[in-house]
Amino acid sequence: MGNTALNTEVAALRRSPAHHLWTDFTVGSVAGERGVTLREVPFQRMVGIRVDPASDTGARIGELTGGLPLNSGDVTTGESGAAVLWLAPDEFLLVAPDDGEPGSGALVASLVEALGDGAGQVIDLSSNRTTFELAGPSAQAVLEKSCAADLHPRTFAAGTAITTEISKIPTLLWKTSDSTFQLFPRASFADYLGRWLLDAMTEFAAEGTPWP
Amino acid sequence: MLLFTCPNCGPRNETEFHYGGQAHVAYPANPAELSDREWAEYLFYRENTRGLFAERWVHSAGCRKWFNMVRDTVSYDVKAVYRIGELRPETLERAAAATAPDQPQQLAPAQANPNNASEGV
Numbered sequence A: 001m002g003n004t005a006l007n008t009e010v011a012a013l014r015r016s017p018a019h020h021l022w023t024d025f026t027v028g029s030v031a032g033e034r035g036v037t038l039r040e041v042p043f044q045r046m047v048g049i050r051v052d053p054a055s056d057t058g059a060r061i062g063e064l065t066g067g068l069p070l071n072s073g074d075v076t077t078g079e080s081g082a083a084v085l086w087l088a089p090d091e092f093l094l095v096a097p098d099d100g101e102p103g104s105g106a107l108v109a110s111l112v113e114a115l116g117d118g119a120g121q122v123i124d125l126s127s128n129r130t131t132f133e134l135a136g137p138s139a140q141a142v143l144e145k146s147c148a149a150d151l152h153p154r155t156f157a158a159g160t161a162i163t164t165e166i167s168k169i170p171t172l173l174w175k176t177s178d179s180t181f182q183l184f185p186r187a188s189f190a191d192y193l194g195r196w197l198l199d200a201m202t203e204f205a206a207e208g209t210p211w212p
Numbered sequence B: 001m002l003l004f005t006c007p008n009c010g011p012r013n014e015t016e017f018h019y020g021g022q023a024h025v026a027y028p029a030n031p032a033e034l035s036d037r038e039w040a041e042y043l044f045y046r047e048n049t050r051g052l053f054a055e056r057w058v059h060s061a062g063c064r065k066w067f068n069m070v071r072d073t074v075s076y077d078v079k080a081v082y083r084i085g086e087l088r089p090e091t092l093e094r095a096a097a098a099t100a101p102d103q104p105q106q107l108a109p110a111q112a113n114p115n116n117a118s119e120g121v
């Protein structure tokens, strides 16, 4: 950690799991009123947190994260810009933008300190998953081709996140606005899911009757 | 496609779940005192119920938590969902059986499937 120059050099050599598809994502994105765009958001900081949110340890961690979500779908956001997604009653995923810090960075260190010797776990999982952002008027229709969860706004409102499967790939799905979704597949599935989404987007580029 | 209601996540597609066999099979209080036959029966012998059956499921593609479910093995109707550690809830059929002790606890085949009523005629 001491050699900052070397760390910067190493950071510049990072390759995100879907980097080889970036051009395809740009070409495959569709503009207009039936539009849908796809891009990878690389190197987000992700931290796996396992703790009982009602415990003292959970409260200490919650102080850093703006609380911990208590129900399926809930997402809490703190002052730091980090969001905490509910995975299970005692399991959460913190997601924050790429901080460029070497190793686990200061955020993880502060969470580990808050955990202390309490029952639970704080682990840097930044390399476990990558982030796809699917956005536009047809984004929901693209997802509905291969996601069995009910994505209708009455049950899946902006600001909620669920664990589900997209084209059989275990994926966290976070609806960040009415027409924007962030997908978190594991890195090894990024190529498959990226190509699958591109294929599902193709029809919206075609001229013709709008999707009902 | 079947929808199961996870106690943590709500209604989800059946493909997100995995089956864990019969529920409420208690671990023996003194396993070392069991005969080989008793141990084998604890490990491998399960009910093969026609009708309401209490079983364990895990929401493997969601919250990854185990829970219990009472399912009708004939119709696949889910009658109850409850958490690990909770007692099996009284279902309508069990409540009826309790008030009529002469009746067997499981549904008679003729009741479970009206089509069987004409069998042998």
Ligand SMILES: [Zn+2]
Pocket (backbone or CB within 6 Å): B006, B007, B008, B009, B010, B059, B062, B063, B064, B065
């Ligand atoms: Zn669940």
